Amino acid sequence: MAYEFVDPETLTAKERETGAVFAPKFDLNGLILAVTSEGQTNEVLMVAYMNQEALKLTLETGFVHYYSRSRAKLWKKGETSGETQKLLQMRVDCDQDALVLTVEQTGRGAACHTGHKSCFFRKLETDGDNVRLINDQGPALFDPATVYK
Amino acid sequence: MAYEFVDPETLTAKERETGAVFAPKFDLNGLILAVTSEGQTNEVLMVAYMNQEALKLTLETGFVHYYSRSRAKLWKKGETSGETQKLLQMRVDCDQDALVLTVEQTGRGAACHTGHKSCFFRKLETDGDNVRLINDQGPALFDPATVYK
Numbered sequence: 001m002a003y004e005f006v007d008p009e010t011l012t013a014k015e016r017e018t019g020a021v022f023a024p025k026f027d028l029n030g031l032i033l034a035v036t037s038e039g040q041t042n043e044v045l046m047v048a049y050m051n052q053e054a055l056k057l058t059l060e061t062g063f064v065h066y067y068s069r070s071r072a073k074l075w076k077k078g079e080t081s082g083e084t085q086k087l088l089q090m091r092v093d094c095d096q097d098a099l100v101l102t103v104e105q106t107g108r109g110a111a112c113h114t115g116h117k118s119c120f121f122r123k124l125e126t127d128g129d130n131v132r133l134i135n136d137q138g139p140a141l142f143d144p145a146t147v148y149k
Numbered sequence: 150m151a152y153e154f155v156d157p158e159t160l161t162a163k164e165r166e167t168g169a170v171f172a173p174k175f176d177l178n179g180l181i182l183a184v185t186s187e188g189q190t191n192e193v194l195m196v197a198y199m200n201q202e203a204l205k206l207t208l209e210t211g212f213v214h215y216y217s218r219s220r221a222k223l224w225k226k227g228e229t230s231g232e233t234q235k236l237l238q239m240r241v242d243c244d245q246d247a248l249v250l251t252v253e254q255t256g257r258g259a260a261c262h263t264g265h266k267s268c269f270f271r272k273l274e275t276d277g278d279n280v281r282l283i284n285d286q287g288p289a290l291f292d293p294a295t296v297y298k
Contacts, residue, residue, distance in 0.1 A: 089273075
């Protein structure tokens, strides 16, 4: 298979925003935002970016690939940790510059490199002018020091 | 109230990633990503950006404010459409450069400027090499031409 994506510039705003043509808008760095949520609960697990190749590989293989900005390379989620993500569904927003992926998180069930299920394992608690972060999701599911050597 | 946020550069990586200090990392344009989901269902409604002021106003007022990149200005969600968002919870990710907001969507219940509940009202459907978008969330809840004059 070889997915070719339509150039969003060839569509009218109305076509892009409400039509049936998938024309993902990559930014100046060639990236598109991906929000990844858990299939059963819709809980947001992580946010990351995809380049064209990562998006194609995700659609072709059914396993989520991202582009790592810090490492400047394509990245199959779980390639080191074993925590792969099986794609259940992909959605696109009105202006086609963001994706929502619904996945089955494999392995120990930890999407975050800290070993937690979700990267968003801390909620804000405000008390007057003060804000602090509370981990309300319990301990990590793996030890990063062991998994990433 | 006057929230002051801690500069993430003053924290170690470990403190930033797993600690209790909220130190949001704004990008070179002074923005942080916000993913907004619905309280009851966790469904992702939209993604947008906040600058420091938008984040402070959101925490202070309990109503979600964003920064519009296209209009280059602070934006109280729903100021034109009436579709305000009441903040229920805010979470931050491991590297503190993304937020997840849980909200109660007011008005007609449409977060998207197209009049749909969610900006992600279209899912990808693949058939061999072809991808097309399907609206599986029904018709818009308001007519943008009437609401945005």
